[in-house]
Amino acid sequence: MTRLTRRALGAIFFAAAFMSSSAFAAEPLKELKIGYQKTGLPVVARQQKVIEKAIAPATVKWVEFTAGPPLVEALNVGSIDVGWVGDAPPIFGQSAGSAIVYVAALASNGAGEAVFVKPESAIQSLADLKGKKVGVGKGTSAHNLLIAALEKAKLGFDEITPVYLSPADAAAAFASDKIDAWAVWDPFFAIAETRYKPRVLALSSEVLNVKTYFIANRDFAAAQPAAVTTTVTALGEAAKWANANKDKVAEALHEVTGVPLDAQILAANRSVFSVEPITPEIIAHQQETADRFAKLKLIPNAIKISDAVWTAPTN
Template sequence: MFSVTRRIFTAGLLAATVLGAGAAHAADLKELKIGYQKTGLPVIARQQQLIEKALEPQGITVSWVEFTAGPPLVEALNVGAINVGWTGDAPPIFGQSAGSAIVYVAALPGNVGGEAIVAKAESGIKSVADLKGKKVAVGKGTSAHNLLIAALEKNGLTFDQIEPVYLAPADAAAAFASDKVDAWSIWDPFLAIAETRYTPTVLVRSPEVLKVNTYFLSNRDFAKENPAAVTTVVGALKVAAEWADANRDKVAAALHEVTGVPLEAQTLAANRAEFGIFPITDEIIANQQATANRFYKLKLIPNAIKIADAVWTPPGN
C-alpha cells in the first residue's frame, strides 16, 4: 500500500507542475465529475479511491456519474455535466461529427474478448453470415455498433441486410431474453451476464474483426483550463492499472463491489480484460480515423471528421 500511495503522490506532484493558459482557472476547481460505465479501469480507480487521493492535495473532491453506454456520456461531456469520462471507440466519433466539445486525453486497451455478437443457441444462428434479414440489438453510436458493422463487412454482408434494433443495454438485455431480437452486439459486463445466463453462441468477438481502443475523454474547455487536474487523473488511472495487473484475483470483487453486477459475470469479464492507460499514438489515431471514415461512408454520422483535431496535447508537450 505504501508504494501505491507513493505513486499517487508522485503523480499528483508531477501534475502540479503542469503549466498552461488555464492555470488560473484550475485554482477555482473544487469538484471533478467523472463519467463511467460498469466495467474497466475507472471502476477499479473508484473502488480504490485513487483519483480522490491524488486530487486531495489540490483541494478537489470527486463525484462519479454512472452511464449505461458511451453516447449519453459523450453528450454529458459536451454540455459540461461531467468533466472527464471513459467510452469505447465509436461514441466520440459520433460526438465529434455532431460538434461535441470533447477531446481525446488518453487511450486504454480495447474490450478484447469482452465485446461480441451473440445469439441464443436455440435460434439456429451459428455465424455472422446467418444474420442476414435478422433483428440485431445494438446501441446506436456505441463500440458494439462498430463491431456489428465491421463483422458484417468481413462476412460479405452490408449493414442494410440486417434489421438493427437500436436499444440501450438494459432494454437490449430484455429484448434478448424475451426473443424479441435474434442477436445482440454488446460489451462487458452485459456480455458476461448474457454468457452466464444463457450460454449463447458467440458469433464473433471484437479482436477478430477490429483493432480498436477505448478512450479517456474530457470536455474540451475543461482540459484547456484544468490541465493539472486532467494529468493527475491519468496518473491515478495508471496506478489503478498497475494494481489490477498485480491483483487479478481481486479485480472481479472490486468491480462487483462498485457496480453490483453479479460476481460470476464480473469474474468472467475481469479474467479477459486488459488494463492500461497510455498516450494516443499516430497508429491509434489512424485506426480511429478508419472507423470514422467507415461511419461517414455509411451515412451514420452527418459530417466527415479528422480525429487528430480532437486529440488533447498537455501543456509542455
C-alpha cells in the same frame, strides 16, 4: 507502436501536470465529475480511490452511465468533466460538434465485447444474420463491432435490421426473442453468458484493432490541464494494481456496480488494464472507424480525429 513502460508513462503525465499547473493560473479545482460505466479501469480506480487521493483537496463525483453516447452528451454540456467510453461514441460526438477531446487511450474491450445468439438459435454464423434483427446501441463500440464483423463476413449493414436499444432494453428484447442477435460489451455480455451460454459469432478482438478512450470536456481540459493529467496518471496506478491483482478485480467491480459477481469474474478475467498516450497509430485506427461510419452515413459529418486530440500545455 513502441509501448512505453508504466514508469515512463507516469513520468510523462506527471511532468505534464507539473508544467501545466505552473504555467497556467487556473482556478483551484473544487470538484471533479467523472463519468463511468459498469466495468473497466475507472471502476477499479473508484474502488481504489486513487483519483480522490491524487487531486485532494478537491473532491470527486462519480456519475454512472449505461453506455458511451449519453456519457459523451453529458461531457458536451458540461454535466461531467471527464469520462471513459469505447471507440465509437466520441466519433459520433465529434461529428455532431460535441465539445470533447481525447486525453488518453485505454485497452480495448477485446474479448469482452461480442455479437452472439442464443444456443438454440438456427443462426450459426455472421452470414446467417442476413434479414435478422440485431440489437445494438447506436453509436456505441458494439455498433462498430457489428459493422466491422458484417464487413468481414461480406454482408452489408443494410442486409440486417439493426434494432437500436440501450443495454437494459436489449437484454429484455433478447430474453423475449424480440431480437435474433445482440451486440454488446461487458458486463452485459458476461451477464448473458452466465444466463444463456450463447453462441458467439464474433469478438471484438477477432475483428477490430481499436482502443477505448478517456476523454474530457474541451473547456475543462483547457482550464484544468493539471487535473486532467493527474487523473490520467492515477488511472495508470489503478491499471498497475488491477494487472497485479486480477483475483481481486472482480470483487472491486462487483462492489462498485452491483453486477453479479459471477459475471464480473468473467469480465475481469478477460480484461486488460492499461493507459497509453494518444499516438499517431492510435489516431489512424480511430480514423478508420470514423471513415467507416461516414461511408455508411451513420454520422452527420466526416471528421478528422486528430482535430480532437488534446495535448497538455508545456509552456
